[in-house]
Amino acid sequence: MMFAARRPSRMRTALVALATAWLAGSSAHAQELSGTLRKIHDNGVVLLGVREASIPFSYFDGHGTVGYSQTIALAIVDQIKKTLGLSELKVREVAVTSSNRIPMLQNSQIDLECGSTTHTHERESEAAFSDSFFQYAVRMIVHRSSGISDFPDLAGKAVVTTAGTSDERLLRELNVDKHLNMRIASVRDHSDAFAALKEDRAVAFVMDEPIVYGFKATDPHPDDFVVTGTPLGYEVYACMFRKGDAPMRELVNGVIERMQTSGDAERLYNVWFTQPIPPHGINLNFPLSAAMRALFAHPNDRALD
Incomplete structure (x- = not known):
């Protein structure tokens, strides 16, 4: 006995067409991306x-x-x-x-x-x-008791900043231009730099103003530190x-x-x-x-x- 092939319903046909169109559109969208x-x-x-x-x-x-x-x-x-x-x-x-x-x-x-x-x-x-x-401005954070208020006060002293930053470049340019003879240490990250300041391995940490304010605010003894210095520059x-x-x-x-x-x-x-x-x-x-x-x-x- 022969049976006629079942014809797909209109709904099934519409769904297949919709899926095909979506896949084609998705593929075309992906090809357009770069x-x-x-x-x-x-x-x-x-x-x-x-x-x-x-x-x-x-x-x-x-x-x-x-x-x-x-x-x-x-x-x-x-x-x-x-x-x-x-x-x-x-x-x-x-x-x-x-x-x-x-x-x-x-x-x-x-x-x-x-x-x-x-x-x-x-x-x-x-x-x-x-x-x-x-x-922001580029400034420095120091111990309040250090007596340091501006960058000329850093002459001949150990100063820390973060390696690979624009602040490092500005600080080294200042050192050469003003003949300050600072001993500049560039460390891996901001937390390492602030640790160097806290442990008196440096008298100042030069960095973006909001970063040093962040370390000051989150330190257990924030009043021990002050953010100071005429800005070395303004950056974004x-x-x-x-x-x-x-x-x-x-x-x-x-x-x-x-x-x-x-x-x-x-x-x-x-x-x-x-x-x-x-x-x-x-x-x-x-x-x-x-x-x-x-x-x-x-x-x-x-x-x-």
Whole structure:
């Protein structure tokens, strides 16, 4: 007995057509992607460079990575997930230091870094930078009892800074230009530098003003230290990603610009700089400056050096 082949229902036909169209569209979308976004789409993972002790920007609080710029980074990751249409996107945090963050970016060991990286003209030959999310002065932290108030007071003395930073370059230039004969030590990370100051292996720790305020505020004896010195210069922090990646630049800047012009960035700033922060509930008491307010009103990616 012969049976006629069952004809597919209209609903089944429609579902097959819809699935085929979706797959075709998804494939076409993937083919249109390039650079970092293509890499993230294909792997389902974003490699996020994080700092361990850049308080209050990106640091480990005993449970995970937190901070002002870490929050910005996670907002960017969320936008990447939405842009790529992914139901899930794994975030793999990779600890970086001032010395290795650029090589790790160039070697694709990280895809994005929003910590406390200064955007300088020199670094533009090695990496791409987003719109700035923080503007600051370069100063120093010293023991209150040291009698040191400005950089000429450091002549002939041991001074510490963090290796691979723009601050190290500024400090060494000052040493040569002003013939100060400082004994400059460059250490692995900010926490190592502050430890050198606390243990009297150096009389001053020269670094970005908000970083040294962070160490002062979180020390068990904050009144033992003072942040001082005529600024060596003014600089900006930005997120960092690989050069020549226009789609990534557009996405990252879009997130930062929306945060800044909507008021979200100022609210985020207040959380991390004017209120108690983890893990010890210390308040940095570092109000928003006029320069920062102007930056939020007019987002830009200009280096200040």
